[in-house]
Amino acid sequence: MHKKAKQILKDANVDAVVLKTSPSCVDPGFFYFSGILPGVLNNNAILLSARKKPLLLRTVLDTKINVEGLRIKTVKRRKQVEETLNKELSGKRIGINEQRYTVDSLKRLKKSLPGKRFVDISKYLSQAREIKEPWEISRISKAAKITEKALNELSQIFKKGITERQLALKLEFLLRERSKDDVAFSPIVANARNSSFPHHFPSERKIKKGVVLVDCGAKVKGYCADLTRMFSVGKPSKKESALYETVVEAKRRGQELSVEGAIPCNVFKQVSDFLKRNAGQALIHGLGHGLGMETHDSPPGFLRDIKQPLKAGMVLTVEPAVYGKGFGVRIEDDIVVGKRKCKALSTAPKQLIPLR
Numbered sequence: 001m002h003k004k005a006k007q008i009l010k011d012a013n014v015d016a017v018v019l020k021t022s023p024s025c026v027d028p029g030f031f032y033f034s035g036i037l038p039g040v041l042n043n044n045a046i047l048l049s050a051r052k053k054p055l056l057l058r059t060v061l062d063t064k065i066n067v068e069g070l071r072i073k074t075v076k077r078r079k080q081v082e083e084t085l086n087k088e089l090s091g092k093r094i095g096i097n098e099q100r101y102t103v104d105s106l107k108r109l110k111k112s113l114p115g116k117r118f119v120d121i122s123k124y125l126s127q128a129r130e131i132k133e134p135w136e137i138s139r140i141s142k143a144a145k146i147t148e149k150a151l152n153e154l155s156q157i158f159k160k161g162i163t164e165r166q167l168a169l170k171l172e173f174l175l176r177e178r179s180k181d182d183v184a185f186s187p188i189v190a191n192a193r194n195s196s197f198p199h200h201f202p203s204e205r206k207i208k209k210g211v212v213l214v215d216c217g218a219k220v221k222g223y224c225a226d227l228t229r230m231f232s233v234g235k236p237s238k239k240e241s242a243l244y245e246t247v248v249e250a251k252r253r254g255q256e257l258s259v260e261g262a263i264p265c266n267v268f269k270q271v272s273d274f275l276k277r278n279a280g281q282a283l284i285h286g287l288g289h290g291l292g293m294e295t296h297d298s299p300p301g302f303l304r305d306i307k308q309p310l311k312a313g314m315v316l317t318v319e320p321a322v323y324g325k326g327f328g329v330r331i332e333d334d335i336v337v338g339k340r341k342c343k344a345l346s347t348a349p350k351q352l353i354p355l356r
């Protein structure tokens, strides 16, 4: 069994762990501990216990799923899932991920397995994925390279009269084609005033003079990248160039501080104060977040209240931003925390990128 699964059984003091995934409630832990590559699965579950090989319960819709090292049972009806669980679960304390159960399915699970005690182990599951193994870093790194390359080619896709949505679609096509996987999330393309809204949804408006904020990420074998680049249609104004350079410097400072032992809330405060002094606005969102199987993975990242120190092998984004009245600037790169310094998986340019 996965050594991290063994650790969870011990730390959470549970006899077994049941991780379930469905289209409406995807649990990355299911994929992490089963070794199955992420995809849309219908109510599959994995059972981890100390004495036996992990057991995969797959429905008749997903019989293609097959991974070495797993015992496999195919179930036809939901009732069979519960019967199998009843037979397989020898202990009393069962660990589940309460963050990935709907209220409805949790009720059903508890009702069908009376006599068991369900323990929420979401905290331990997140902790297990905080520090990335080298093979995970290599996937994130590949995803970042693909994303960076596609963004570098954006001026080749860009045409006069193209809308935000069309540009976002073309970018998504490039990412999916090259990564041979899903995208981490639907790309954001935000021109001019739209760039002052952090989560702008690409509109039908044609891209005109001004800055263009593009936030996107490829996925490689289930691992995400998340980058934001700033472009300029036409010659940027002095205000636009100056704000861009301030945010570049904020990002540089954030990365410089991202070493093992650093306290995330302190890094957040230093960069936020720098932006307040130099651009007149403190950070309105975190300076960055953990990155992995999910776009927002563990650790939680550079938030104003996170005190747990960074550790080598954590992968995070660094994304300082200033959202002004007429336009906004966000620059985002991905990093791996190291003992003495961080390793950048991507590098934003020092100036706004021309689009024409």
Ligand SMILES: [Mn+2]
Pocket (backbone or CB within 6 Å): 226, 289, 317, 319, 332
């Ligand atoms: Mn991000």
